[in-house]
Amino acid sequence: MRIGELAARAGVSVRSLRYYEEQGLLTSTRSLSGQRHYTDDEVERVRLIQRMYGAGLSSRTIAEVLPCVDTPSEQNSDEAFERLVQERDRISRHIDELAEARDALDRLIEVNRVHRAQQLTPR
């Protein structure tokens, strides 16, 4: 498929796909005229990449981790594997941080609910 279809199927912009390629996260075969062509598998790959971006990984970090996706078990993925574990842990810590923030907002919400209820029934 060409880049437009991949973009539509994976739910990202064409611009982003070109950027992923530039960052070494995605490869394409080129037609004689230079247009990018992709296989069906790339759809899932792009979705995974998106997920990693969503989890706060940078292009560089994703590139570092991708060997674990492409060639698990390779000796040369030692760094990649370590990085992968590292990022998983970072995400876990981030989740905890978010949970604390959510709890703080929940407390705020509760306080405000109480005050609002009082206002509705002043006596």
Place this chain on the structure above:
Amino acid sequence: MRIGELAARAGVSVRSLRYYEEQGLLTSTRSLSGQRHYTDDEVERVRLIQRMYGAGLSSRTIAEVLPCVDTPSEQNSDEAFERLVQERDRISRHIDELAEARDALDRLIEVNRVHRAQQLTPR
């Protein structure tokens, strides 16, 4: 206290505090010479602000919900209250998204562990 002490106590940079003021998240009284002065309470306020930033709220959004911190129960905080609930929900959704990403990484880690184990004991 002056800005340097507040920065140290709240664990942020002086630059950030000035920025928060610029964004309407923080106020200060000024000495005759124009220096900012803060009360002890501001330390907690800054920490709360930091938490909100950490949870992905923008300056604008934080400014919108702060009325719930400053004057809960006021009629005019209707919008603020709604926004607060909205953000709480957004954070919850983000947590779910992160959890999914973490699970994806966990699966990757598991696959790689297996392959690496095989390599260590080839026969």
Place this chain on the structure above:
DNA sequence: CTTGCATCTGACGTCAATGTCAGGTCTTAG
């Protein structure tokens, strides 16, 4: 008084993922 550190304002720099535009080529339906 002066020396040195804190503070002030204002402005420009940063970083990363992506939007957007320009000017040109490719492909495909009719």
Place this chain on the structure above:
DNA sequence: CTAAGACCTGACATTGACGTCAGATGCAAG
């Protein structure tokens, strides 16, 4: 064949929360 729409490269624009620097002033200690 032709027009429309997809695609190409290259480049500049954007956004937000700061970092950083310059030049000036304030303040506490010796």
